[in-house]
Amino acid sequence: MFWSVVDSYPFPCSSLILLLIIMVHFFSKRQLPVMRNRIFMASIVAACVDALLCIAAVGAARHAGEISYSRGLTVTAVYNVVHTLALFLCLFCAVYAIVRRFFKREHAKLWIGAGFALSTSMVLAVQAIRPTYYISAFAILASMLVSSFSIKSPETMLDHLTDLLNLDAMMAYTDELISRGVRYYVIVMKVENIRRINSIFGYTVGTMTLKNVADFLSTFSPDLKERSRLRKHTSSENAPLSAGDARKLEKTLPAAWAFRLMSNQFAIVSTSSSTHETILNAIHERFEEPWYIRGLELNLMDTIAEITETGSFSNGEDLYKVVEITLPSLPKGDTVTLSERALLKIKRQISLESALEQAIENESLEVRFQPICFSRNGHVTRVEALARFPHQEWGEVPPDEFIPVAEKRGLISQIDTFVLRRACEWLRETEAEGLEVDGIHVNISVTEMASSAFSSNVCRILDEYGIKYGRVTFEIEETALLSGLNMIIPNLEHLAALGFGFAVDNMSIGQSSLSHLAILPFSIVKLSRLALEAAETSPKDMLLFENTIDVLRKMEIRSVVVGAETEARSELIVSSSADMIQGFYYARPMEGKACRAFIRKNHAQEGKRPGKGDFIVVSE
Numbered sequence: 001m002f003w004s005v006v007d008s009y010p011f012p013c014s015s016l017i018l019l020l021i022i023m024v025h026f027f028s029k030r031q032l033p034v035m036r037n038r039i040f041m042a043s044i045v046a047a048c049v050d051a052l053l054c055i056a057a058v059g060a061a062r063h064a065g066e067i068s069y070s071r072g073l074t075v076t077a078v079y080n081v082v083h084t085l086a087l088f089l090c091l092f093c094a095v096y097a098i099v100r101r102f103f104k105r106e107h108a109k110l111w112i113g114a115g116f117a118l119s120t121s122m123v124l125a126v127q128a129i130r131p132t133y134y135i136s137a138f139a140i141l142a143s144m145l146v147s148s149f150s151i152k153s154p155e156t157m158l159d160h161l162t163d164l165l166n167l168d169a170m171m172a173y174t175d176e177l178i179s180r181g182v183r184y185y186v187i188v189m190k191v192e193n194i195r196r197i198n199s200i201f202g203y204t205v206g207t208m209t210l211k212n213v214a215d216f217l218s219t220f221s222p223d224l225k226e227r228s229r230l231r232k233h234t235s236s237e238n239a240p241l242s243a244g245d246a247r248k249l250e251k252t253l254p255a256a257w258a259f260r261l262m263s264n265q266f267a268i269v270s271t272s273s274s275t276h277e278t279i280l281n282a283i284h285e286r287f288e289e290p291w292y293i294r295g296l297e298l299n300l301m302d303t304i305a306e307i308t309e310t311g312s313f314s315n316g317e318d319l320y321k322v323v324e325i326t327l328p329s330l331p332k333g334d335t336v337t338l339s340e341r342a343l344l345k346i347k348r349q350i351s352l353e354s355a356l357e358q359a360i361e362n363e364s365l366e367v368r369f370q371p372i373c374f375s376r377n378g379h380v381t382r383v384e385a386l387a388r389f390p391h392q393e394w395g396e397v398p399p400d401e402f403i404p405v406a407e408k409r410g411l412i413s414q415i416d417t418f419v420l421r422r423a424c425e426w427l428r429e430t431e432a433e434g435l436e437v438d439g440i441h442v443n444i445s446v447t448e449m450a451s452s453a454f455s456s457n458v459c460r461i462l463d464e465y466g467i468k469y470g471r472v473t474f475e476i477e478e479t480a481l482l483s484g485l486n487m488i489i490p491n492l493e494h495l496a497a498l499g500f501g502f503a504v505d506n507m508s509i510g511q512s513s514l515s516h517l518a519i520l521p522f523s524i525v526k527l528s529r530l531a532l533e534a535a536e537t538s539p540k541d542m543l544l545f546e547n548t549i550d551v552l553r554k555m556e557i558r559s560v561v562v563g564a565e566t567e568a569r570s571e572l573i574v575s576s577s578a579d580m581i582q583g584f585y586y587a588r589p590m591e592g593k594a595c596r597a598f599i600r601k602n603h604a605q606e607g608k609r610p611g612k613g614d615f616i617v618v619s620e
Helices: 002-008 010-028 035-063 077-103 106-129 136-150 167-180 194-201 203-218 224-233 243-252 273-287 316-329 340-362 399-408 412-432 454-465 478-483 485-498 511-519 529-537 539-554 567-575 592-604
Strands: 185-191 257-262 265-270 291-293 296-298 302-307 335-337 366-374 380-391 395-397 439-443 472-477 501-507 524-527 558-562 580-582
Touching: 010 035, 167 257, 167 265, 167 316, 185 203, 185 273, 185 316, 194 203, 203 257, 203 265, 203 291, 265 273, 265 316, 273 302, 302 316, 316 340, 340 380, 340 399, 340 412, 366 412, 366 592, 380 399, 380 412, 380 592, 395 399, 399 412, 412 439, 412 454, 412 472, 412 592, 439 501, 454 485, 472 478, 478 485, 478 501, 485 501, 511 539, 524 539, 529 539, 529 558, 529 567, 539 558, 567 580
Parallel strands: 302 335, 380 439, 439 472, 472 501, 501 524, 524 558, 558 580
Antiparallel strands: 185 265, 185 302, 257 265, 291 296, 366 380, 366 580, 380 395
């Protein structure tokens, strides 16, 4: 009887079988509760119901004698046309899948969609003309098949090490919650011991530890696949739970979604405050107990940031940026609730990143020029080019705020190049006005200095403006210099041989800080503001300050002291016999034209000591 039904009803039966295959494939994969997945879920269920109704309708019609059969289903010319068309639809869907999945020919979507719509319309038209041919199920099958290929592959949303959902999945899920206006709560967790476990016990144990943590976090998931794994692995006595106990446990577990962000970082997103608190308490309780991995008893430390005020996030990427900024700075082993004030501060940093990218793209950054005075006579022949970031809402953003952001987001190279070009323009205009200036200082990052293309790019820019290489001095922060010294030595030596100058910026005092200068081609050292402040308050620090300047002189390295903002500091610097002085007491950073006017007036007063104010004041 069954085989006669299948043989009699080829279209609805085969459609139903294929629809069931698509449904099983869809539900066997972990699917996020986003709108497109919900729509497809409802559509595939409706399609199966339609196919069942189609089979029922054929059976009713056949029973009523409205369809005549001879040896099964009569083969007619119309049947051949419809059969061919159905096969064409299947072939068409296969081609569509190949194009989308393997070749990713996005421009072909329009033609494929148009052809699919035409083919489906023809099938429906045939059934409208000849109602006895129940082939709408095949048209719906083709539609479901095409729709299934338009859904993002679940494999791309999974972390293959732990089988949890990945970072992309978290951003997609939070995007969905934000678009629907649903309040959600986030727990971000970092397992602190993984590196130590890898170094002591090996990467295999470290990987198994991460998998065990992921298995624990997955018990909070409402996903069917995770629930089935829970039944197999969750037990108080390391034995499988009975089906009844597992079902009871599932009902008591709060629903949330666990994600592995990267390495040892995880996140849990829930939509209920009580669920959020329950999960947080469960994590604390679990990490207070040891973890047993391959016969080893491991005590893991977790650092947690909980975010309950998520209304200010415009998308999932904003949430991850907050995680990226805050998690590394949290004290190890602590649980920190990010307050609304803290989130606003982080949001400013996120907005700053976007604004900085736009400012670099639009070249709306500014460069100011601060004179550097010789301490013996106040003569100015050097200036430093300083990047400035004006913002319409925040005013001028301090360099110590936007420079770290630029370094973190990989924008510092573009800023360095922008400042160098403006410095070259300023030198060219200064030469055109007949002013005598020895050179200009430009800050450069170690990351840019280590680039293999740095030397050629710098020479190309200076050649473009017609600037001699010896008139540019690159300043490198001492802390950055020491951390990346080996990477920059080739470029450092090559550019020094071409005539470029190099200065150590913000250097601390003491013999340990001077030792590396003996083998490196640095001609200038700028002592840090902290060294000046210490010398101002402590006789011992003053002695160390003076000795450092004296050692630099004997090494034929000129010294520059920054932070001269008061008359007392100015006198202290002059008495220490430093070569040059830089600070607001003598001159603030100014626009290029104003800086040239300052230097012109300074040169007219040559031979006098520095005085108070933005311009040199001559005093008898």
